[in-house]
Amino acid sequence: MQGLVGQGLTGQNRGNGPASPPEHPVQTGLTIDSLPADSALDGRGPLFDQIKRAVAGQILRGRWQAGQRLPNEAELSSLYGVSRQTVHKAIALLAREGFLVRRRRAGTFVATGRRDRFALPIEDIGDVVAREGRVYEFRIRDRRSLRNGEGIRWPDLPDGTPILALECLHFSDGTPIQHERRLVNLDVVPEVVDESFDVVAPSRWLVDRVPWSSADHTVRAVNATAEMAALLGVEAGAACLSIRRQTMHLSRPVTLVHFLSVGDRFTLSGSSITDSATELNL
Amino acid sequence: MQGLVGQGLTGQNRGNGPASPPEHPVQTGLTIDSLPADSALDGRGPLFDQIKRAVAGQILRGRWQAGQRLPNEAELSSLYGVSRQTVHKAIALLAREGFLVRRRRAGTFVATGRRDRFALPIEDIGDVVAREGRVYEFRIRDRRSLRNGEGIRWPDLPDGTPILALECLHFSDGTPIQHERRLVNLDVVPEVVDESFDVVAPSRWLVDRVPWSSADHTVRAVNATAEMAALLGVEAGAACLSIRRQTMHLSRPVTLVHFLSVGDRFTLSGSSITDSATELNL
DNA sequence: TCGGAGATAATGTATGTACATAATCTTTCG
DNA sequence: CGAAAGATTATGTACATACATTATCTCCGA
Numbered sequence: 001m002q003g004l005v006g007q008g009l010t011g012q013n014r015g016n017g018p019a020s021p022p023e024h025p026v027q028t029g030l031t032i033d034s035l036p037a038d039s040a041l042d043g044r045g046p047l048f049d050q051i052k053r054a055v056a057g058q059i060l061r062g063r064w065q066a067g068q069r070l071p072n073e074a075e076l077s078s079l080y081g082v083s084r085q086t087v088h089k090a091i092a093l094l095a096r097e098g099f100l101v102r103r104r105r106a107g108t109f110v111a112t113g114r115r116d117r118f119a120l121p122i123e124d125i126g127d128v129v130a131r132e133g134r135v136y137e138f139r140i141r142d143r144r145s146l147r148n149g150e151g152i153r154w155p156d157l158p159d160g161t162p163i164l165a166l167e168c169l170h171f172s173d174g175t176p177i178q179h180e181r182r183l184v185n186l187d188v189v190p191e192v193v194d195e196s197f198d199v200v201a202p203s204r205w206l207v208d209r210v211p212w213s214s215a216d217h218t219v220r221a222v223n224a225t226a227e228m229a230a231l232l233g234v235e236a237g238a239a240c241l242s243i244r245r246q247t248m249h250l251s252r253p254v255t256l257v258h259f260l261s262v263g264d265r266f267t268l269s270g271s272s273i274t275d276s277a278t279e280l281n282l
Numbered sequence: 283m284q285g286l287v288g289q290g291l292t293g294q295n296r297g298n299g300p301a302s303p304p305e306h307p308v309q310t311g312l313t314i315d316s317l318p319a320d321s322a323l324d325g326r327g328p329l330f331d332q333i334k335r336a337v338a339g340q341i342l343r344g345r346w347q348a349g350q351r352l353p354n355e356a357e358l359s360s361l362y363g364v365s366r367q368t369v370h371k372a373i374a375l376l377a378r379e380g381f382l383v384r385r386r387r388a389g390t391f392v393a394t395g396r397r398d399r400f401a402l403p404i405e406d407i408g409d410v411v412a413r414e415g416r417v418y419e420f421r422i423r424d425r426r427s428l429r430n431g432e433g434i435r436w437p438d439l440p441d442g443t444p445i446l447a448l449e450c451l452h453f454s455d456g457t458p459i460q461h462e463r464r465l466v467n468l469d470v471v472p473e474v475v476d477e478s479f480d481v482v483a484p485s486r487w488l489v490d491r492v493p494w495s496s497a498d499h500t501v502r503a504v505n506a507t508a509e510m511a512a513l514l515g516v517e518a519g520a521a522c523l524s525i526r527r528q529t530m531h532l533s534r535p536v537t538l539v540h541f542l543s544v545g546d547r548f549t550l551s552g553s554s555i556t557d558s559a560t561e562l563n564l
Numbered sequence: 565t566c567g568g569a570g571a572t573a574a575t576g577t578a579t580g581t582a583c584a585t586a587a588t589c590t591t592t593c594g
Numbered sequence: 595c596g597a598a599a600g601a602t603t604a605t606g607t608a609c610a611t612a613c614a615t616t617a618t619c620t621c622c623g624a
Contacts, residue, residue, distance in 0.1 A: 046606080046607060046608090047607075047608070048607080048608085082608080082609085083608065083609045083610075084609090084610095085608070085609060085610080086607085086608060086609075089607090089608095103616085103617070104615065104616045104617055104618095105615090105616055105617035105618055105619090106616090106617060106618070
């Protein structure tokens with residue numbers, strides 16, 4: 001029963017039946033030029049969403065420029081013919097999504113902050129392979145229990161902490177595409193010593209089991225060493241994508257992993273969408 | 283604001299009489315075991331934030347497991363001694379951040395969705411270099427106005443659309459670190475033809491000027507061709523990070539850019555933090 | 565002119581109330 | 595027994611009200 005995937009939400013387009021804002025008094029004299037036609041609410045979905053769309057639309061269309069001050073909540077309220085609470089909810093959400101900046105007493109401003117917060121999603125290799133319709137397999141090459149500092153050192157972890165060290169290879173349709181070297185903090189995840197990883201890959205096992213609160217990533221390009229080249233079935237020196245990830249939970253390191261993937265068999269890709277734009281369909 | 287906790291944050295919990303819920307008899311037998319000590323509110327910040335922390339804490343500590351159902355708003359309300367609106371705000375925000383899934387009539391559940399939405403921020407090269415305390419420079423190597431399909435083809439753009447093609451190099455302390463090849467849709471950004479890019483780099487100029495609603499990225503590792511190697515001052519075959527980005531605005535392509543960076547001089551890195559964890563300080 | 569005290573204007577939070585919406589559960593009737 | 599109709603329950607939205615919190619502005623006096 002916990003299947004549940006996409007939350008369906010969003011009231012459909014009911015033909016703005018109840019209490020639509022027909023003839024509000026319009027408060028002629030005011031700050032911002034009376035809004036042009038395309039600032040009107042569109043009647044689709046909840047009021048606060050309509051207002052979000054209307055405001056974000058003004059910004060995305062460049063009508064409200066970065067740094068410019070918006071009408072205050074009371075003005076917007078009478079402008080759109082809804083209560084201040086409803087305006088507040090819409091505007092506060094847009095601010096939370098980074099479109100606006102609000103300062104008490106000063107007002108609400110279009111965020112100057114350049115919207116260059118591109119974000120690249122990093123997915124589980126198994127998911128990627130499966131999504132491409134290929135057969136995913138993995139093989140554990142090595143598995144050792146030891147203490148930090150004994151041959152291997154995990155910088156963010158105190159020496160002596162018990163850790164599990166894993167090494168494994170990932171395959172797509174039988175071709176090796178990624179090498180993984182992983183350390184797991186046994187103080188945080190002691191159960192992992194009882195897991196054979198016959199069926200579930202370590203990354204998936206961990207992600208299913210341990211919540212994390214933060215993750216650090218470093219992505220770089222490196223030339224394959226002779227050893228790695230042999231494992232991955234490419235020539236020495238082939239360009240490889242190297243991903244290092246450390247996840248933390250409640251300020252404690254959980255796992256440190258190093259992925260190495262063949263450059264022309266694996267790419268990171270994804271689309272970042274401005275939160276609002278998603279809902280806005282702009 | 284990280285000063286002392288201080289500020290009498292008002293509205294402490296229960297006890298305060300004014301029209302609190304009509305003293306319903308605590309509903310003994312029910313859903314969640316009466317919450318242990320660490321589920322109490324901590325008195326820091328607004329009530330809805332305290333409730334967010336309390337609930338997210340239960341989840342992150344594994345006390346409320348994935349798929350499990352939470353007490354309903356009314357129960358939480360009497361549990362924490364706040365109004366349903368306040369509980370609703372906290373829970374709705376957690377749901378919006380992906381911690382919870384809510385279904386009408388059914389209730390609120392801890393999200394099973396694996397929290398594997400790692401995201402990697404992709405920054406402007408100029409920002410990165412500057413942050414490292416190095417001197418950033420760039421040089422335009424080529425600049426041409428042409429129409430799509432004439433020698434260059436931008437797949438997502440109709441043939442014949444006027445475009446500006448740029449090629450430039452980015453330097454850190456005088457060392458070349460990134461090569462950029464960029465196409466700009468002149469139908470969307472006609473002003474760009476009047477910009478010399480003497481001072482501001484194209485990426486920065488665009489990001490400051492044109493809002494975007496979505497961006498596609500592809501990151502891969504490639505071996506430097508002889509030509510690129512010469513430009514970047516490395517040996518042919520050196521591993522390079524290749525980033526392709528297309529940004530769209532209102533469903534129209536704005537710019538398509540191809541970055542190539544020397545593997546050992548440039549890395550992508552960043553930390554993804556669960557939205558809530560930020561505020562939670564967990 | 566400067567500095568500070570106080571007024572003011574904007575957003576932020578909390579509560580109450582009412583009703584809408586969507587599942588789920590229950591009952592009833594063929 | 596099973597399907598349709600209705601009751602129930604939990605969340606979702608909207609509005610009103612009240613007060614808290616903070617910058618900012620104004621004005622007054624040394």
